[in-house]
Amino acid sequence: MHNTHGRAAGPGGGVDDGAAFDFIVCGAGSAGSVVAGLLSADPAATVLLLESGGDDDSDFVRDPDLWPANFGTERDWAFTTEPNPQLNGRRLAYSMGRGLGGGGSVNAGVWARGHQVDWDGYAARAKDERWGYRDVLAAYRRIEDWHGAPDPGRRGSGGPVSVRPSQDVHPLFSTMLDAAEAQGIPRFDSANGALMEQARGCSVRDENIEAGERRSPYRAYVADHLDRPNLTVLRNTTVSRVLFDGRTAVGVEAVSGDRVTRFRAAQEVVLSAGAINTPAVLLRSGIGDEAGLRPFGIPVVQHLTGVGRNLDDHIRFGCVWETHDIPMPPPTRSQAVCFWEDETRPGSPEFFLYLSPTGSVSPESAAQYPLPERAVTFLPGMRQRSRGQVSLAGTDPTLSPRVDTRFLSDPDDVTSALACIAMAREVGNSTAFAPFLKREVAPANSTRAEVESFLRNAVETFWHQCGTARMGVDGDAVVDGRLRVHGVSGLRVADASVLPHVTLANTTAPCVVVGETAARMMLAEHGA
Numbered sequence: 001m002h003n004t005h006g007r008a009a010g011p012g013g014g015v016d017d018g019a020a021f022d023f024i025v026c027g028a029g030s031a032g033s034v035v036a037g038l039l040s041a042d043p044a045a046t047v048l049l050l051e052s053g054g055d056d057d058s059d060f061v062r063d064p065d066l067w068p069a070n071f072g073t074e075r076d077w078a079f080t081t082e083p084n085p086q087l088n089g090r091r092l093a094y095s096m097g098r099g100l101g102g103g104g105s106v107n108a109g110v111w112a113r114g115h116q117v118d119w120d121g122y123a124a125r126a127k128d129e130r131w132g133y134r135d136v137l138a139a140y141r142r143i144e145d146w147h148g149a150p151d152p153g154r155r156g157s158g159g160p161v162s163v164r165p166s167q168d169v170h171p172l173f174s175t176m177l178d179a180a181e182a183q184g185i186p187r188f189d190s191a192n193g194a195l196m197e198q199a200r201g202c203s204v205r206d207e208n209i210e211a212g213e214r215r216s217p218y219r220a221y222v223a224d225h226l227d228r229p230n231l232t233v234l235r236n237t238t239v240s241r242v243l244f245d246g247r248t249a250v251g252v253e254a255v256s257g258d259r260v261t262r263f264r265a266a267q268e269v270v271l272s273a274g275a276i277n278t279p280a281v282l283l284r285s286g287i288g289d290e291a292g293l294r295p296f297g298i299p300v301v302q303h304l305t306g307v308g309r310n311l312d313d314h315i316r317f318g319c320v321w322e323t324h325d326i327p328m329p330p331p332t333r334s335q336a337v338c339f340w341e342d343e344t345r346p347g348s349p350e351f352f353l354y355l356s357p358t359g360s361v362s363p364e365s366a367a368q369y370p371l372p373e374r375a376v377t378f379l380p381g382m383r384q385r386s387r388g389q390v391s392l393a394g395t396d397p398t399l400s401p402r403v404d405t406r407f408l409s410d411p412d413d414v415t416s417a418l419a420c421i422a423m424a425r426e427v428g429n430s431t432a433f434a435p436f437l438k439r440e441v442a443p444a445n446s447t448r449a450e451v452e453s454f455l456r457n458a459v460e461t462f463w464h465q466c467g468t469a470r471m472g473v474d475g476d477a478v479v480d481g482r483l484r485v486h487g488v489s490g491l492r493v494a495d496a497s498v499l500p501h502v503t504l505a506n507t508t509a510p511c512v513v514v515g516e517t518a519a520r521m522m523l524a525e526h527g528a
Helices: 032-040 064-070 116-126 133-143 171-182 217-221 274-284 290-296 363-368 411-428 448-458 508-525
Strands: 020-026 047-050 144-146 161-165 201-204 231-234 238-245 248-256 259-271 309-311 315-317 319-323 336-342 345-356 375-382 388-391 402-404 437-442 459-461 491-493
Touching (some): 020 032, 020 248, 032 217, 032 231, 032 508, 116 133, 133 144, 133 508, 161 217, 171 345, 217 508, 238 259, 259 274, 259 508, 274 388, 336 411, 345 411, 375 411, 411 448
Parallel strands (some): 020 047, 020 259, 047 231, 259 491
Antiparallel strands (some): 201 336, 238 248, 248 259, 309 388, 315 375, 315 459, 319 375, 319 437, 336 345, 388 402
């Protein structure tokens, strides 16, 4: 490997055009930060980490209670989806984190590992047991510094990511767990222990928050190591495309302001730009469906039909109750979570439920069911059968790609969503909540047709986008079990794009596993 030295973080630019590194990691989010941090722990490897956004030096990043204030700012890609006929033609705000830490710097701080069935399913798709639940548990034990009830078979200590149950749980959320238990959802000590091996359960949620401050994967894996001479971090630098010599990736082209720069990779390029931008970079680089590349005049390097397809996400729909005039917790973070199965897809949970101590609904839903002055919102979420697509709007790297979520395009998803809403209403209308909740506001005492009307106006994203460069061995897979892009060499993907379907609940923790597994594979292959 190269013995040249990198340099610590700075604004975009400042590194010579044509500079060479062993590894170039594109995107400093929850997966990319882990890849760069672990690769640079080998002093013989030079690593360049490129991030399109700015730094994370902000109270809106440090304080997890302020996470909603990042929407629409420079820390948000602020995509807008294509109109969806299943949602009355609505276009959805489709936020993704931008800046050092990516989504891990602007999310609600939830640490949710994913279910045993998720990981074993990935291993089967990739024909690689390193993605199975047993190996992933070992990865989580390496990653975590767990501060909760001891569970040595599942939880780790001394890892870089500090994880703990929500602290000082407000009675509103304890009541949510009581109400869920009354509906047959058993309570567990942790949301990430034995519960992730069951079909249903509820618990206080886990958080990667330490002493009241966010401990993002970027902070855990990169920020404390910026003094490493072999690690260079450039922010405000957008990767436009991967550069190839034949079918071997040899570097990237990036844009910072008006400056276009090329960086060379002696070993590998890793795309960790997220489930929207990673497929866009692949497409601009000539990797994708030839029929989709031809109209843009992009030379085809490798025909892969799956690039940008299989966009998966959780959908949510805010169900509102008016509250009594009593003190409520801070409005931004739910401290408890419930999981339960879909009878049409048995074996693992498909639904989950959070509770927001404020009105949190789509504009269309608020118009249909005006919010009372004092409100809480139950936020049921679900996995879907429907899949969307990311495609290019043009070759300009600053031009947002087209995002067509196709939410509810499978009619069975409507049936499942109605069942999910029904459970949320059972919990909200239970006697346990009588001291807190005055009346149901939305969807209230409605017919099936009225609830379905509510649903199509209420659907929003849970910001858990994934699947657009999925792993597998079939013809539509984009990467193999080692996350190497099919048909080319020197190029991997390490972010939520590789997950064949969205994990149960939030995706930061699974992205850390993806980054950790990718880095360990790369270090083993390159002799470190």
